[in-house]
Amino acid sequence: QKEVEQNSGPLSVPEGAIASLNCTYSDRGSQSFFWYRQYSGKSPELIMFIYSNGDKEDGRFTAQLNKASQYVSLLIRDSQPSDSATYLCAVGQGGFKTIFGAGTRLFVKA
């Protein structure tokens, strides 16, 4: 069974701090990696995607990928209360199937 694992949280950080979200996956053949944000009752909203080992930065967000360790992370700098949501790690397998983790709930305290 191909799995994507995330700590369910909640992860609580003060406003302005760095939030660090982690994800591991079981299928070494996975090729694409995504972070989505999901507010309660809403659909997943893409934050970032990454395909190569290393870091990828976009504004306040940095995704990190380590294929050898089968590990993906998301850093959110200068966290805002509006960042409070569930963050979903998703792993793509061949382009036609994407497996989601259960998500980490993030709470940013004002």
Added chain:
Amino acid sequence: EPEVTQTPSHQVTQMGQEVILRCVPISNHLYFYWYRQILGQKVEFLVSFYNNEISEKSEIFDDQFSVERPDGSNFTLKIRSTKLEDSAMYFCASADWEVTYTQYFGPGTRLTVL
């Protein structure tokens, strides 16, 4: 900005009835997906569709389910003989893969089976 749309936003049906959930993907996208999310649980892959045929499907996507692209814009998920456990949010997504390799999700249809 182009977006994926889904109708209806909420569908209530009786157990054993058939439902059709509709999606209009982003116009230049060629890859289409259905996911479901049971309340409080994770997003689960159901099926992907490309070039007018199913590319991949999960164990959940059994003979009760079917997908169709009846015209150049719509993408539908049919659930035959609905069961109580089919109650969930159903999300459609589309992607252009060759360019951005990312899936964009519609707002979802909440299906309630009574």
